[in-house]
Amino acid sequence: MxxxxxxxxxxxxxxxxxxxxxxxxxxxxxxxxxxxxxxxxxxxxxxxxxxxxxxxxxxxxxxxxxxxxxxxxxxxxxxxxxxxxxxxxxxxxxxxxxxxxxxxxxxxxxxxxxxxxxxxxxxxxxxxxxxxxxxxxxxxxxxxxxxxxxxxxxxxxxxxxxxxxxxxxxxxxxxxxxxxxxxxxxxxxxxxxxxxxxxxxxxxxxxxxxxxxxxxxxxxxxxxxxxxxxxxxxxxxxxxxxxxxxxxxxxxxxxxxxxxxxxxxxxxxxxxxxxxxxxxxxxxxxxxxxxxxxxxxxxxxxxxxxxxxxxxxxxxxxxxxxxxxxxxxxxxxxxxxxxxxxxxxxxxxxxxxxxxxxxxxxxxxxxxxxxxxxxxxESIIQLIQQLIGLFSMPILASFITGLLFRDVDARAVIASLLFGAGLYALLTFGWEAWYEADPATRLAPWHFLHAMTLTVAGCVGFALSVNLIIFGKRARLDTGPRT
Known part of the structure; x- marks a missing residue:
């Protein structure tokens, strides 16, 4: 009472x-x-x-x-x-x-x-x-x-x-x-x-x-x-x-x-x-x-x-x-x-x-x-940290691309968001499932925090590549004041 x-x-x-x-x-x-x-x-x-x-x-x-x-x-x-x-x-x-x-x-x-x-x-x-x-x-x-x-x-x-x-x-x-x-x-x-x-x-x-x-x-x-x-x-x-x-x-x-x-x-x-x-x-x-x-x-x-x-x-x-x-x-x-x-x-x-x-x-x-x-x-906090990478790292990459580069087509960044979600899913959940099917002969998956790093780098690189190859624009590094 x-x-x-x-x-x-x-x-x-x-x-x-x-x-x-x-x-x-x-x-x-x-x-x-x-x-x-x-x-x-x-x-x-x-x-x-x-x-x-x-x-x-x-x-x-x-x-x-x-x-x-x-x-x-x-x-x-x-x-x-x-x-x-x-x-x-x-x-x-x-x-x-x-x-x-x-x-x-x-x-x-x-x-x-x-x-x-x-x-x-x-x-x-x-x-x-x-x-x-x-x-x-x-x-x-x-x-x-x-x-x-x-x-x-x-x-x-x-x-x-x-x-x-x-x-x-x-x-x-x-x-x-x-x-x-x-x-x-x-x-x-x-x-x-x-x-x-x-x-x-x-x-x-x-x-x-x-x-x-x-x-x-x-x-x-x-x-x-x-x-x-x-x-x-x-x-x-x-x-x-x-x-x-x-x-x-x-x-x-x-x-x-x-x-x-x-x-x-x-x-x-x-x-x-x-x-x-x-x-x-x-x-x-x-x-x-x-x-x-x-x-x-x-x-x-x-x-x-x-x-x-x-x-x-x-x-x-x-x-x-x-x-x-x-x-x-x-x-x-x-x-x-x-x-x-x-x-x-x-x-x-x-x-x-x-x-x-x-x-x-x-x-x-x-x-x-x-x-x-x-x-x-099994561990709710670890599950949270792993799951958020599906959207957090592609989103972070879009901010990095926007703040560091000029002349990048927005459509290339949108494509990188979808690419990043798929890449992270493969590097974590996909790789884990592949490894567990035969642990004796397959490479153990990297820690999901490393997968996040690869996802961010992959998203930025993907956006710049699509920007150049598909939209014919060459991104340039923005060295001016951030606005």
């Missing part, structure tokens, strides 16, 4: 504080900039909070702790590089071009709206088919593990989706960013408490763990081989923090370029100092206590170490984290559809808010419907 009461009070308090803060900003307009960029009025504090909480959620806490190894911390540490590149390289370009969506920059560089629409469509596939259902799955799995719930996972997922969607549907990005920040304070506070209690449960001693669980430099069989630190791992960070609509939209909503950059630097400091402990330590402690427990690790150690009266507060923190990531992805997906597809090809409506409500509801329903496809995954 006390758990439910604490959970309800905290969740309601975050909603009330968000409502009051949004109301201070006055009446919202219905245009795209107001609804999707909060009117360009976010301070660096809310930019940092939203950037952090959009990324740190149950996917991260459940997924990384479920690996129960130290080496996966590289995924989080490498994010600092992504923040720096976003602040110093990409944000000045986005702000100078007054972009609402990152895809708008591609249209301006290539002068072709169809390329913008193609990339937006790929983003939408990733958001709706991968990120939304996985967020719902991991959060539901955590709550079931924490409270020992005896109810269908899909019912828990539906409840979380409805609650999270309300922020995105009725509040726009302003409500999303504000709720992100308030939720972030709660989540990080509770997550650090779990770190402390988990270490106390093993007497602050991790020395009994197998050496491979504590290594930072991995061999070729590791989850993060050392050589991938210089290839695909960096490219993933550049894509995620600099060209991903869900993330960059928070920075673009800042009141100025300077405020956006300050928010990025603050988020980078949080990632460097706080995030590694909360995504690694509980999993290592759980391995010493229980052995290998997979994606149920985090829920189990929280249930076993956290005082009973605090579990309601922690559940509220985790649900808030899921809702912020879920509503952030919903809001950015609506932005991509409305700005890049609907207004361009269907109807240039001015009532963005009304259209966004309809689209957000549809995307939320699709996300719920796809949850069963991810049940039973």
């Amino acid at each position: 006390i758990q439910t009461l604490v959970f309800t009070l905290i969740t309601a308090s975050i909603a009330l504080l968000t409502f009051l803060k949004c109301r201070q900003s006055g009446e919202r307009g219905t245009d795209a900039k107001e609804y999707f960029l909060a009117g360009g009025g976010l301070s660096w504090v809310f930019v940092a909070g939203s950037l952090t909480l959009t990324n740190i959620n149950t996917d991260t806490l459940v997924g990384w702790n479920g690996n129960q190894t130290l080496i996966v911390v590289w995924w989080e540490l490498a994010g600092v590089i992504g923040f720096y590149l976003l602040a110093k390289v990409f944000l000045p370009i986005y702000f100078k071009n007054e972009c609402t969506t990152v895809t708008e920059l591609l249209e301006r560089r290539f002068g072709e709206p169809h390329l913008r629409a193609t990339v937006a469509f790929l983003f939408l596939i990733g958001n709706v088919a991968i990120f939304l259902p996985i967020m719902l799955y991991t959060s539901s799995l955590f709550l079931i593990s924490l409270f020992g719930l005896e109810m269908p996972l899909i019912l828990v997922a539906t409840t979380i989706a409805i609650a999270g969607a309300l922020y995105a549907i009725f509040g726009g990005l302003r409500a999303v960013a504000i709720s992100d920040t308030y939720s972030g304070v709660l989540l990080f506070g509770m997550a650090l408490v779990v770190v402390f209690l988990a270490l106390a449960a093993v007497d602050w001693d991790l020395s009994g763990l197998p050496p491979e669980r504590l290594q930072l430099i991995g061999d070729s069989s590791s989850k993060v081989p050392w050589h991938t630190l210089f290839t695909g791992l960096i490219l993933v960070q550049v894509y995620y923090w600099s060209t991903n609509q869900t993330i960059t939209q928070r920075a673009l909503a800042a009141s100025s370029l300077k405020e956006a950059q300050k928010g990025c630097y603050a988020a980078a400091i949080i990632r460097l100092t706080l995030v590694p402990a909360i995504v690694i330590v509980p999993g290592l402690c759980a391995y010493k206590l229980y052995g290998e427990t997979g994606d149920s690790t985090y829920g189990r150690i929280v249930a076993d170490t956290l005082p009973h009266w605090l579990t309601g507060a922690f559940a509220a923190a985790m649900v808030a984290a899921t809702m912020t990531s879920f509503n952030s992805t919903l809001n950015s997906s609506a932005a991509l559809y409305v700005c890049d597809l609907h207004q361009r090809y269907i109807n240039p409506t001015k009532n963005v808010a009304k259209l966004s409500v309809t689209v957000s509801i549809l995307f939320a329903l699709l996300g719920i419907g796809l949850v069963p496809f991810y049940m039973g995954a």
Whole structure:
């Protein structure tokens, strides 16, 4: 009873504080900039909070702790590089071009709206088919593990989706960013408490763990081989923090370029100092206590170490984290559809808010419907990282081509997007299936992070080749200022 009461009070308090803060900003307009960029009025504090909480959620806490190894911390540490590149390289370009969506920059560089629409469509596939259902799955799995719930996972997922969607549907990005920040304070506070209690449960001693669980430099069989630190791992960070609509939209909503950059630097400091402990330590402690427990690790150690009266507060923190990531992805997906597809090809409506409500509801329903496809995954976080390469690397390659070269036909870049998705699928899923059919005689597949590197290089090379051979244009390196 006390758990439910604490959970309800905290969740309601975050909603009330968000409502009051949004109301201070006055009446919202219905245009795209107001609804999707909060009117360009976010301070660096809310930019940092939203950037952090959009990324740190149950996917991260459940997924990384479920690996129960130290080496996966590289995924989080490498994010600092992504923040720096976003602040110093990409944000000045986005702000100078007054972009609402990152895809708008591609249209301006290539002068072709169809390329913008193609990339937006790929983003939408990733958001709706991968990120939304996985967020719902991991959060539901955590709550079931924490409270020992005896109810269908899909019912828990539906409840979380409805609650999270309300922020995105009725509040726009302003409500999303504000709720992100308030939720972030709660989540990080509770997550650090779990770190402390988990270490106390093993007497602050991790020395009994197998050496491979504590290594930072991995061999070729590791989850993060050392050589991938210089290839695909960096490219993933550049894509995620600099060209991903869900993330960059928070920075673009800042009141100025300077405020956006300050928010990025603050988020980078949080990632460097706080995030590694909360995504690694509980999993290592759980391995010493229980052995290998997979994606149920985090829920189990929280249930076993956290005082009973605090579990309601922690559940509220985790649900808030899921809702912020879920509503952030919903809001950015609506932005991509409305700005890049609907207004361009269907109807240039001015009532963005009304259209966004309809689209957000549809995307939320699709996300719920796809949850069963991810049940039973061996490592949900590894699956996420592998799947996103299908669209993330071709998209990143299109930005690289656009920013580094001039005189490239947009149709060549569109062709490279399709080529890249197919190439990555062959290098990962195709190669794995081919190898497993006869492991004794066939070459083992390369790590998917290396496949990402080959995909980016292949896409850029393919675009330039098609540009020359098919369209008769010779691309030239752009050495001027980035605009």
